[in-house]
Amino acid sequence: xSKNFVEFIIDGKKCMSEEGxxxxxxxxxxxxxxxxxxxxxxxxxKGACRICSVLVNGRPMTACTTPVTSGMEIENNIAQxxxxxxxxxxxxxxxxxxFCPSCExxxxxxxxxxxxxxxMLVPRFPFMFPIREVDASNPKLIxxxxxxxxxxxxxxxxxxxxxxxxxxxxxxxxxxEININHEMANKxxxxxxxxxxxxxxxxxxxxxxxxxxxxxxQRKYDHLPIGSDIEK
Amino acid sequence: xxxxxxxEPITRVEGHGKVTIKLDDQNNIEQTRLHIVEFRGFERxxxxxxxxxxxxxxxxxxxxxxxxxxxxxxxxxxVIVGAGTGKxxxxxxxxxxxxxxxxxxxxxxxxxxxxxxxxxxxxxFDADPEMRNVVALTRxxxxxxxxxxxxxxxxxxxxVIRLTAGKKxxxxxxxxxxxxxxxSPEERDFLLKGDDPLNARKMVEWAQSAVDLFKDYYKxxxxxxxxxxxxxxxxxxxxxxxxALDIYHGLLKAVDSEGRVIFDNVDYQEYLDxxxxxxxSWSYMKFxxxxxxxxxxGWYRVGxxxxxxxxxxxxxxxxxxxxxxxxxxxxxxxxxxxxxxxxARLIETLYAAEMIKELLEDPDLQGxxxxxxxxxxxxxxxxxxxxxxxxxxxxSINDNDLIDMANLIVSTTNNNEPMNRxxxxxxxxxxxxxxxxxxxxxxxVEVVIRAYDPCLSCATHALGKMPLEMELLDxxxxxxxxxxxxx
Ligand code: SF4
Ligand code: FES
Numbered sequence: 001x002s003k004n005f006v007e008f009i010i011d012g013k014k015c016m017s018e019e020g021x022x023x024x025x026x027x028x029x030x031x032x033x034x035x036x037x038x039x040x041x042x043x044x045x046k047g048a049c050r051i052c053s054v055l056v057n058g059r060p061m062t063a064c065t066t067p068v069t070s071g072m073e074i075e076n077n078i079a080q081x082x083x084x085x086x087x088x089x090x091x092x093x094x095x096x097x098x099f100c101p102s103c104e105x106x107x108x109x110x111x112x113x114x115x116x117x118x119x120m121l122v123p124r125f126p127f128m129f130p131i132r133e134v135d136a137s138n139p140k141l142i143x144x145x146x147x148x149x150x151x152x153x154x155x156x157x158x159x160x161x162x163x164x165x166x167x168x169x170x171x172x173x174x175x176x177e178i179n180i181n182h183e184m185a186n187k188x189x190x191x192x193x194x195x196x197x198x199x200x201x202x203x204x205x206x207x208x209x210x211x212x213x214x215x216x217x218q219r220k221y222d223h224l225p226i227g228s229d230i231e232k
Numbered sequence: 233x234x235x236x237x238x239x240e241p242i243t244r245v246e247g248h249g250k251v252t253i254k255l256d257d258q259n260n261i262e263q264t265r266l267h268i269v270e271f272r273g274f275e276r277x278x279x280x281x282x283x284x285x286x287x288x289x290x291x292x293x294x295x296x297x298x299x300x301x302x303x304x305x306x307x308x309x310x311v312i313v314g315a316g317t318g319k320x321x322x323x324x325x326x327x328x329x330x331x332x333x334x335x336x337x338x339x340x341x342x343x344x345x346x347x348x349x350x351x352x353x354x355x356x357f358d359a360d361p362e363m364r365n366v367v368a369l370t371r372x373x374x375x376x377x378x379x380x381x382x383x384x385x386x387x388x389x390x391x392v393i394r395l396t397a398g399k400k401x402x403x404x405x406x407x408x409x410x411x412x413x414x415x416s417p418e419e420r421d422f423l424l425k426g427d428d429p430l431n432a433r434k435m436v437e438w439a440q441s442a443v444d445l446f447k448d449y450y451k452x453x454x455x456x457x458x459x460x461x462x463x464x465x466x467x468x469x470x471x472x473x474x475x476a477l478d479i480y481h482g483l484l485k486a487v488d489s490e491g492r493v494i495f496d497n498v499d500y501q502e503y504l505d506x507x508x509x510x511x512x513s514w515s516y517m518k519f520x521x522x523x524x525x526x527x528x529x530g531w532y533r534v535g536x537x538x539x540x541x542x543x544x545x546x547x548x549x550x551x552x553x554x555x556x557x558x559x560x561x562x563x564x565x566x567x568x569x570x571x572x573x574x575x576a577r578l579i580e581t582l583y584a585a586e587m588i589k590e591l592l593e594d595p596d597l598q599g600x601x602x603x604x605x606x607x608x609x610x611x612x613x614x615x616x617x618x619x620x621x622x623x624x625x626x627x628s629i630n631d632n633d634l635i636d637m638a639n640l641i642v643s644t645t646n647n648n649e650p651m652n653r654x655x656x657x658x659x660x661x662x663x664x665x666x667x668x669x670x671x672x673x674x675x676x677v678e679v680v681i682r683a684y685d686p687c688l689s690c691a692t693h694a695l696g697k698m699p700l701e702m703e704l705l706d707x708x709x710x711x712x713x714x715x716x717x718x719x
Contacts, residue, residue, distance in 0.1 A: 101402065102281075102289035134280055136632035142282055208633055209313070211284040215405065215413035216398025 006070035011077055023063035023074060024052055031232030034076055035085060035114055037201050038151035039064035046152055051088050051114065054081060082118060089115050090123035097129065097146035098202070104211035105203030107219030111149060112202075113226035132177075138185050140193040141205055145177050148204035157199045158192060160184060166196070178204070251655055251677055259665050264656040265514060266648075266681065275638040283309055283629045284408050290625070290640070291402055296343065298402050299336035299393060300618030300643075303329055303480070304625040306406035307614030311501065312629060314606025315409040317614075318481055324599030325410035330480045331591050332396035332405055333616070337479060338435065338584040339389025340619035341536075341577050345442060346382020349574060349682060353449050354378075357456075357679055358672050378445075381438050384429050385581075391430065392588060395419045410603035417598060424592045432589035436550065439582040443554050446578050461570040461657045461680045464489030465531065465650055466522060467538035470500070470617050475544030477555075477583065479617035485542045486522055486532060491566050494522060500615040503624060509641065519648050520641055531649035534621025535684060536576035541566035546579070548586035554579045570654050573683045618643045620684070647684050654680045 004019040010032050017026035022045060027034050038049040047065040054063045055075035063074075075081060092098075092111060100106045132145035154167040155178070166188065170179040188196075196205045216222065256262040274293050278286055287305040291298035306329070307317065315321055321329070351364040354375055362368070369379035390400040395415060397403025405411055424432055450457055466489065470482035484498035484506065498506055510519040510527050521530030532538070540559075546552045558579060561567065567576070591597070611628040621643035628637040644651075658680045662673055 101292055102285050104285065104288075134282070134634065136282065136634050142633075206282065208282070209284060209408075211282065212288060212404045212407050213412050216403060 006068060006072075008068055008070065008072040008074065010074045017068055019069070020067050023054065023056070023061075023066050023068050023072075026068040027063065027074070027076070028230050031230065032076060033227030033230040034063045035117070035227065036064055037110060037114070037149065038153060040153050040157060040199065043153070043156045046156070049088065049149070049151055051085055053084050060084070085114070086118040086120060087124075089118055089120055090125055092149050093120070094123045094125045094127045095130070096149065097132065099146075103147070103203040104206060105147075105200075107216065107222055108214070109203060109221075110201035110226065113221040116221070117225050117227065135180075136208070138180055138182070138188075140188055140190070140208060141180065141185070141196060142208060143178060143180065144204050144206065146204075147202045148178050149202055150176060150178070151201060153199050153201065154178065154196055154205060158196050166192070251681075253655075253659050253663060255663075255667070259667055261656070261660050261664055264652065264659045266652050266655050275640055278627075278635050278638045280634055280636075282633055283312060283627065283635050286625075286627060286635060286638070287406050287408075288402075288404055290638075293640075293642070297336055297340045297619050299332055299397065300616055300623050301625070302397070302403070303333055303406055304614045304616040304618070304623045305627070306408060307481075307616060308612040308625045308627050309408035310614070311612030312609050312627065313408045314608050315604045316606065317499075317501070320604065320606075321410055322599065322601040322604055323596040324414055325602055325604065327591060327594060327596050328396050328411040328414060328602075329406055331415070331588065331597065332393055333480050334584045334587045334591065335389045335392025335396065337389075337619050338439075338581060338588065339386045339393070341581040341584065342382055342385035342389060344619070345574065345578060345581070346379065346385065350378070350382070352679055352682075353446075353574075357675060381429075381442075385435060385438055388423075388430050388432075388435050392423060395423065407603065409605050412602065414599055414602065415592075415597040420592055420597060423588070432585065432592055435585040436582070436589055439578070439585040440550055443575075443578045443582055446575050447557075450575065457571045458569055460676075461654050461661075461683075462568050463570075463653055463657055464568050465533045465653070466494060466525070467541040467566055468522070468532045468534055468646070469539040469542045469622055470615055471496075471543050472547075473497070476547040477539060477543040477545070477580075478547075479539075479580075479584075481616075484615070484622075487542055487566060489566055489568055491541070491564070494524065500624075501613050503613060503615070503626075507624075507641070515648070517645050517648050518641075520646050521649075532646070533650045534643055534646040535573060535619075536580050537567060537570075537573040538621065539617060540576045540579065546583050548583050548590070551579055551583035551586055554582060570657075570680055570683045620644055621646050644684070651681055651684050654684070 005016055006019045008015050008017070008026070010027055010030065013030070013032070015026065015030035015032070017029050021029075024034050024036060024039060034054060035051050037051045038046050039052060045064040047062045050062060052063040053060050055078070056066060057073050089111065093115065098111065100109070100112055103109065106112060135143040135145070150169075152169070155165050155169070158166045160166065164184065166181055166184050168179050168181065169176050171177055193207050197207050252265050253261060254263040274290055278289055281289060286309060287302045290305050291302040293301050310320060311317060319326070347366045351366060351369060354369065355364050366379060366382070369375045393403065394400045397405035398413070405413060428434055429438070466486055468484065468486040470478060471485045472478035472482045483496070484500050484503065485496045486494040488494055495506055506523055508521050508523045508527070508530070510521060512519060519531065521527050522532060523530065540555065546555045558567070558575060612626075614625045616623050623643050624639070624641035626639040627635050630636045655677055658676050662676050666673070
């Protein structure tokens with residue numbers, strides 16, 4: 001079956017991709033980085049965090065859920081969009097308790113990396129300092145609700161052989177929080193625990209007793225900003 | 233009618249404090265108090281956090297010697313993860329940590345002497361405060377070289393920290409049971425064979441010349457240095473099991489002002505049997521004391537002076553030579569002269585430089601066996617000799633690996649009573665019968681506090697930015713004199 005290729009434009013650059021690909025992936029194929037938080041390659045997109053917002057023919061759309069079409073004009077690195085992204089990051093920072101200095105994900109955290117990329121110095125919004133707990137009752141994984149940004153990556157990505165998810169949301173509205181299925185989690189393998197920690201963009205899921213093993217200098221974003229591997 | 237003189241905040245110490253001096257109606261000193269106005273609450277912050285976070289979280293107490301907190305917490309957690317103390321770690325684990333600690337000792341001591349204290353010695357204690365700072369040193373023909381030396385010594389120490397902890401300030405090197413990196417051959421060569429002056433050999437040379445500088449000053453100003461402030465006290469520190477000075481690990485030892493042993497060979501896991509902490513209503517900072525002597529008599533000094541008073545020898549040749557000269561001065565007895573703390577500090581700086589140089593030659597630093605573990609425990613105590621003195625970290629954890637108790641006794645807290653005594657000594661000598669506050673009076677109080685290199689908030693403040701205030705109050709709190717100097 002021959003694939004249909006379409007042409008489109010991102011920030012004036014002529015690009016080409018298979019028809020139907022999501023903008024985020026099509027951009028990546030063309031060496032253009034669009035930031036993501038809730039999206040993760042290989043999983044059905046959710047469109048939850050809006051950090052991937054771009055202007056599509058002049059209208060804001062989420063790049064992780066919008067398929068690319070022929071002749072599309074996409075604006076990505078423009079002041080208006082960067083402003084939106086920075087605002088979202090600031091909102092996420094004030095909504096939880098993100099104390100980077102003592103977080104073991106620091107240096108490998110996507111939220112922190114994006115804050116650096118978009119030059120957040122201090123959030124413009126008042127901190128909410130919610131009172132949230134650290135749940136360490138599981139033998140392998142710690143859930144630190146202070147840091148969870150409710151992206152659902154763990155719910156969507158960490159499943160057993162019957163495709164049942166280990167994680168789910170519980171409670172509603174502003175009280176919603178991530179929950180581990182205890183019965184399943186007790187049988188969780190070390191590999192899956194590692195994958196859970198890795199799939200979480202922040203430091204909300206932590207493998208017990210292994211923190212800070214990666215020296216400074218070898219962490220994901222120690223040398224180059226997030227997205228550098230894509231940008232050409 | 234009694235009057236109260238307040239000096240606040242004290243300049244050129246880390247953090248800030250306030251001194252109040254209460255006069256009686258004859259203008260005699262009725263009471264002096266050094267108030268510590270900081271309340272940091274780290275013991276509470278760390279509760280409920282996973283235990284392995286403690287070394288990284290708690291080091292934020294301080295921007296000058298965070299490595300001490302980082303390592304003391306890691307040592308306490310070594311006990312919790314079953315790696316034990318002392319030789320419990322792998323050779324690479326222990327030696328990398330030692331290197332980190334010597335590096336920070338070196339930089340912290342260099343900072344204290346060159347940046348904070350040397351202006352007093354070089355320009356004179358009563359010189360114009362505008363002049364008496366490190367910036368003026370760099371501007372003066374005579375002392376520029378020396379100021380540059382100080383800056384480069386601090387820089388070298390910071391580089392040692394960077395290569396062992398990952399960052400110059402607030403790194404992550406020490407983890408429970410070991411370390412997260414070794415020292416690559418390139419990193420070793422950078423420290424050992426770097427271009428002058430940034431290499432270990434030059435640092436030993438400069439550290440030696442700093443000791444010589446002090447001895448020279450002392451020769452000319454013996455009267456002043458000896459009589460500025462002296463009072464008998466007990467002394468406490470960790471000492472290696474063979475009696476050597478060891479700033480990373482050892483057994484607790486305390487001696488009295490005459491050198492009689494109060495306790496020795498104490499495993500610091502048992503520190504609570506030997507040390508108590510008293511709370512006084514007027515200060516956030518507690519007053520530790522040796523239990524067997526009680527609250528009144530049990531206070532003690534920690535830090536450079538105390539360490540050289542408790543150990544029997546220094547295990548590095550040049551520092552040992554200087555140690556012998558230092559000991560000779562008091563006929564082998566403990567040294568109780570406050571300003572001799574500077575002398576002791578410089579001998580320790582030399583010791584740290586020599587230890588760095590020796591350790592860098594050790595191939596264990598390139599080992600790959602970084603972490604050990606054993607049978608897990610619920611509680612652990614970690615002690616280390618921080619630049620400013622013995623530092624205690626004590627944690628316990630719950631069944632889910634979260635910290636449920638933390639107790640920290642920081643070096644400056646150990647020195648709380650000695651600093652209060654020193655202020656009292658100086659105030660009595662210089663302020664008795666006076667009702668007006670003068671600059672030399674204010675400075676004298678500061679100088680004696682600074683000898684302890686106190687880290688009052690355990691936080692960094694820009695040098696010379698803190699104004700000095702002194703208030704004279706009568707018994708009803710009415711202001712009768714007020715003076716403010718320097719910006
Ligand atoms: S725990 Fe992590 S992956 Fe799961 S929802 Fe929260 S932030 Fe996302
Ligand atoms: S990445 Fe597209 S909405 Fe989150």
